Amino acid sequence: MRETQSPLINSRTRPVKIQKKIQQWINSIKELHGDPHYVAMGMAIGFFVALTPTIPFHTVIAVGLAVILRASKAAAAIGVWFANPLTIPIFYLASYKTGVMLLGWSIAVDVPSEPVSDPMKLGLYVIFAAIVGGIIIGIVPGIAAYVITRKIISKLRVREKSFPNKFCDSQL
Numbered sequence: 001m002r003e004t005q006s007p008l009i010n011s012r013t014r015p016v017k018i019q020k021k022i023q024q025w026i027n028s029i030k031e032l033h034g035d036p037h038y039v040a041m042g043m044a045i046g047f048f049v050a051l052t053p054t055i056p057f058h059t060v061i062a063v064g065l066a067v068i069l070r071a072s073k074a075a076a077a078i079g080v081w082f083a084n085p086l087t088i089p090i091f092y093l094a095s096y097k098t099g100v101m102l103l104g105w106s107i108a109v110d111v112p113s114e115p116v117s118d119p120m121k122l123g124l125y126v127i128f129a130a131i132v133g134g135i136i137i138g139i140v141p142g143i144a145a146y147v148i149t150r151k152i153i154s155k156l157r158v159r160e161k162s163f164p165n166k167f168c169d170s171q172l
Contacts, residue, residue, distance in 0.1 A: 040150035042072030046079015048142035052134035053092050099133030
């Protein structure tokens with residue numbers, strides 16, 4: 001009798017699942033409404049916030065900034081998905097080291113040996129350095145997200161005007 005593996009264990013299904021998640025993310029971006037600047041600004045805010053060490057509040061902060069800056073709240077919420085369990089430790093460590101360097105402080109805490117799940121135990125020194133660093137390193141990905149999203153949304157809007165959906169309610 002042949003033993004079957006769980007789809008979660010089978011390494012051949014992982015790339016398919018990752019591709020499926022990426023396609024779902026792209027489809028959610030395609031469905032956003034508004035002009036290209038509005039959507040791109042929301043995505044930029046989401047990416048920027050994703051790189052800051054504010055994980056339990058990413059969506060709240062991104063949507064709040066989108067309201068203040070009159071950007072797409074949905075795009076901002078989607079943009080924070082850039083932060084995920086695989087990228088967050090890298091972002092946090094980079095944020096901390098960048099903040100320490102910019103503030104001219106010495107590295108007093110060996111962050112990788114400390115539990116990342118409870119940053120409050122590391123102290124305000126580490127949190128402040130990580131927030132300063134996160135703000136700085138979030139700028140470039142935020143700008144890149146704006147440019148790329150605006151280009152994609154602009155092309156989608158042109159395509160929508162050129163090839164209207166045959167099953168659109170207005171044509172029934």
